[in-house]
Amino acid sequence: MIIDLISDTVTKPTKGMLDAMMTANVGDDVFKMDPTTNELQEKAAAMFGMEDALFFPSGTMANQAAIKIHTHPGDKMFCDKWAHVYNYEGGGAAFNSGVTSHLIDGNRGMFTANQLEKAVAGRADIHVPYNRLVCIENTTNKGGGACWDFSELEKIKQVASANNLAYHLDGARLFNALVIKKESSKQYGTLFDTISICLSKGLGAPIGSILLGSKEDIAKALRVRKLFGGAMRQVGYLAAAGIYALDNHIDRLAEDHLKAKEIGNVLENCSYVTKIEAIETNIVIFYVDESIGDTNFINKMNEKDILLTPMGEGKIRIVTHLDYTDTMHEKLLSELQNF
DSSP: OOEEOSOTTOOOOOHHHHHHHHTOOOOOGGGTOOHHHHHHHHHHHHHHTOSEEEEESOHHHHHHHHHHHHOOTTOEEEEETTOHHHHSSTTHHHHHHOOEEEEEOOBTTBOOHHHHHHHHOSOOSTTSOOEEEEEEESSBTTTTSBOOOHHHHHHHHHHHHHTTOEEEEEETTHHHHHHHHTOOHHHHHTTOSEEEEESSSTTOOSSOEEEEEOHHHHHHHHHHHHHTTOOOSSTHHHHHHHHHHHHHSSTTHHHHHHHHHHHHHHHTTOTTEEEEOOOOSSEEEEEEOTTTOHHHHHHHHHHTTEEOEEEETTEEEEEOOTTOOHHHHHHHHHHHHHO
8 A cells, every 4th residue: 555645646536537537528629619628617717706717737837827928028026935936837937938036035935915015115127127926825835735814915915906016826725725714716816816726636636727817818828828838639538527626626625634634743742753834734744853864754654655755954745635545544643653
């Protein structure tokens, strides 16, 4: 039994999801003739109260498309120093859009409106990049699944609007935040110019993300998706998995959150653990004693068929998900206690 806790992207489609995929009604999505993809896009847009949506093969491409439609080469994007769009998308903002990233020193991947206001202040002339875009990540990956305070997001919106900045949400794990904080998707739809949501993490679909926005922005994103090589043909087979995920796998995210909390409770009583980040959703980040070392710990767990991932700076990450069963959970807790 392999216990794969590297990410919530490792899940495989459930039987119900596979059935939905295999019976999907499909067409050529490049010509907007795939009815299942159209249905998914309309469904997602309605959930968030936004005008339109576009299906992408990956969250990285969806985020990079959003950055490109909001900026011009030489512009400046503001994001946290731990943001996924800066750290884990291959330098795409610079490569694809020619954008400079202004990194804000936030807490666990989250900064404040006051910090943004200070960052955008100062000279505005031919010597400096134009301020164009603010990117938020909710939940924060490197921050251990932390959730932003919605009132702070509203304050950041005010700063963005006052400075003519577009406002993008990398919502790769947004549904985890919605479930744990009992927030609504439409709250976010009224706040952001564009939102990317991932279907292949906690929601369990095999592939795909959606970019949401105005009809004008999504029309631009359609062009960018083609430019990036992301236009797909009979992609309704994958869109059907997305529809199934949105219908069946949102509420169950609470199970992943509970397991993550239980893992944290065990780690708190392990003498070799030196620190555990606050656990809100399905990500556990912890540190082990230097005499053991994160690489050694991960290797020892691998020998027991438990797969974990390093996050740099001594961080070890565990991510709970749809395919992490109760039996696996019991074995993991036992191995952690007896390490």
